[in-house]
Amino acid sequence: MTHPRAWATAAATAVATALIAGPASAPAGAKSSSSAGLRSFHGTVVSVSNSDRTLRLRRSASLTTTFRITSTTVFDGLSGISALTRGRAVEVKARLVGGRWVARKIEPATRSRDDHGSGGHGADDPAGHH
Numbered sequence: 001m002t003h004p005r006a007w008a009t010a011a012a013t014a015v016a017t018a019l020i021a022g023p024a025s026a027p028a029g030a031k032s033s034s035s036a037g038l039r040s041f042h043g044t045v046v047s048v049s050n051s052d053r054t055l056r057l058r059r060s061a062s063l064t065t066t067f068r069i070t071s072t073t074v075f076d077g078l079s080g081i082s083a084l085t086r087g088r089a090v091e092v093k094a095r096l097v098g099g100r101w102v103a104r105k106i107e108p109a110t111r112s113r114d115d116h117g118s119g120g121h122g123a124d125d126p127a128g129h130h
Contacts, residue, residue, distance in 0.1 A: 037096065040091060041057060041067075042109050044058050044087055045090060048084045050081060055067045055084055067102065068100055074105045075106055076105055076106070077108050090106055090107065091108070093105040
């Protein structure tokens, strides 16, 4: 049986080693917290509510998704929420928060990156596309 003093020394050594090493780094290839959990959606604007700060996006003939627009939503290549007109093709990068999609970035859709509303990282999206 191990002596209690030896056990205490081993435990103290393990704690000291952990404190010196610091927190573990993220695994190689892990996404940064700024892009973790983001999904890319392509579609056309169905409607925008300024009062509710929401955007409804038609992704296919039978699928419409609603996104919440916040003060941190970035409009890249768009002048703001007023540029989101019915029928406009856009790409929305969003994160699921509390069961709702929250738009992080909204930009005009480009024909070369269109994945026809699949809502994910389409095969036609360039490497590193978020």
